[in-house]
Amino acid sequence: MISVNFVCLGNICRSPMAELIFKKLVEERGLSGSFEITSRGTSDYEEGNGIYPSAKKTLEKHGISGTHVSRQLTKKDVINSDYVLVMDSSNLMDVLRLTGGEYGEKIFKLCSFTSKPRDVADPWYTRDFEKAYSDITDGCACFLERVLNERAEEIAYDKRH
Ligand code: 4NP
Numbered sequence: 001m002i003s004v005n006f007v008c009l010g011n012i013c014r015s016p017m018a019e020l021i022f023k024k025l026v027e028e029r030g031l032s033g034s035f036e037i038t039s040r041g042t043s044d045y046e047e048g049n050g051i052y053p054s055a056k057k058t059l060e061k062h063g064i065s066g067t068h069v070s071r072q073l074t075k076k077d078v079i080n081s082d083y084v085l086v087m088d089s090s091n092l093m094d095v096l097r098l099t100g101g102e103y104g105e106k107i108f109k110l111c112s113f114t115s116k117p118r119d120v121a122d123p124w125y126t127r128d129f130e131k132a133y134s135d136i137t138d139g140c141a142c143f144l145e146r147v148l149n150e151r152a153e154e155i156a157y158d159k160r161h
Helices: 014-028 053-061 075-079 089-099 129-150 152-160
Strands: 002-008 035-041 083-086 107-109
Touching (some): 002 014, 002 089, 053 129, 083 089, 089 107, 129 152
Parallel strands (some): 002 083, 083 107
């Protein structure tokens, strides 16, 4: 099982969008059995809250539905994840602060896997949920290609059993 944890600041906009987008990509490939996918926030600002309505609406416009309840990231979550995929440089610094600089080898910016590495700007501030959706979709698709290569043997094994 490959565990992927998407991380942003509030865990009500970008990271739950990434969680649901990536779940759909994985489902479409018939690979749900190989992945454990969730999301967390570096802050507790929105703890217990659902996906922000504009984020949910944007996902639904693109045929993606689902729910998530905001939870703050812990060091244990990082230890238990194979990949911690953050949205921007500020998230990256916050996660490394949480881990005391450890586990850097599994913490990546989501869009670092794309041909145009960049931050996913926070739509909570920009109000541009479509841009967040397209950056996250690009990042998720490129990350999936990477992980299919990196973990090919394990995924092929899961498919046989
Ligand atoms: P997110 O956006 O990190 O993409 O979930 C935010 C949501 C809420 C807050 C900040 C960012 N907030 O300050 O409550």
